[in-house]
Amino acid sequence: MNTYAHKDLLEAGLTDWRDLAQGLHARFATGDFAAGLRFVDAVGAAAEEAGHHPDVTLTYPQVDIALVSHDVGAITGRDVELAQRISAIAADQNIEARPADLVQVELALDTADIPGIGPFWAALLHGDTDSLQGGDVVGNARVPLLWFQDTDAHETPRQRFHLDVWVPAELAQERIEAALAAGGTMVDEEAAPAFVVLADAEGNRACVCTTER
Template sequence: MTVSITPKQFHESGGVDDWRVLWSVAFALYRTGDFATGVRLVAEIGRLAEAAGHHPDLNLRSAVLEVRLITKDRWSLTDTDLELARQISAAAEALGVRADPGSTRTWEFAIDALDVDRVRAFWCAVLGYETAGDSGIADPDGLYPPVYVQQMGVMREGRNRIHIDVGVPHEQAESRVAAALAAGGRLVTDRFAPMHWTLADPEGNEVDLATWVGRD
């Protein structure tokens, strides 16, 4: 039986040093060095995934391969993801491919709304997306960033109603906040840190810098 696990349980398990959980997804970023090596690693991941009956999302570029693992019918990590992550790490090591966990990241758009369903319908039409869960919309092919529509009781004024959520490894978060402030940004609030910090660029455009910490 498949068992759900938390990000903390995933990270405390052995054999997953290549991986970082961003929100509810386990990511690994491999520096393949060249496209042919990336293709070989993809082929090995494909073999492992077929044997497990569990399929990750892969993003292959000329010298980089990103792997994402989550159990989609639960939208959570499970022991199946954990075991496949270990196998993928072993396959990468056998091919001499190194992971670069510090460069792992993901992002989405977030929109404040009073009527979530109407706002979602508009953005689905514009982007060719479909609804996902209670408040999100997503590319049906999984190729482009999702959009989170955030329910508001009262529309806030004086601040952006659209912002970007950026997910980073938990050990990178504070240094990323410091770098953003050094680059001219400002801290809007750290009320929810270390789960997320809200920052703004020099002209007030906002971003939430987020980790899994605090979500378990």
């Protein structure tokens, strides 16, 4: 099954959608709960017809939708086709997409002993150790994904946790500049545009990440 990289998705013309850390994401500004319910009902019917089901979050002013092919752990043609169908439903219902509002946060923890500490974090965040899958703790969608960044063993105190803030690729530079203007400093931009490391005034670090390579 073919998978889609960032450049492939640009060519697919998915103007309502952005690829972040875990699949395709979109936010639709429904404006009120009743409109959101009608939209979600139509999306659900399209998903049933396609035999492919998105993650949908309905709140009063908006509907957030995420698509990924879990069986291959990537974005595939099934996701692209359903995303296009959902965008058509939104257009038919006069619902506007808000790609500039999209952001996804992951937690990263430096460790030299993933087998030693991974089960603890899996049990703490999700109640059991089954959610530890390789170097990630995954499960409840309300809990940010936690991934372990392999590092050399060390005793010197240092920051172990950092946030990965995933944004649409075209918004990354704007977000970086806003953080720098608000008192941050640039730590490392060698891997840009994939990720840039920033720090606050006390040296706490975070990464602004995109799927662009």
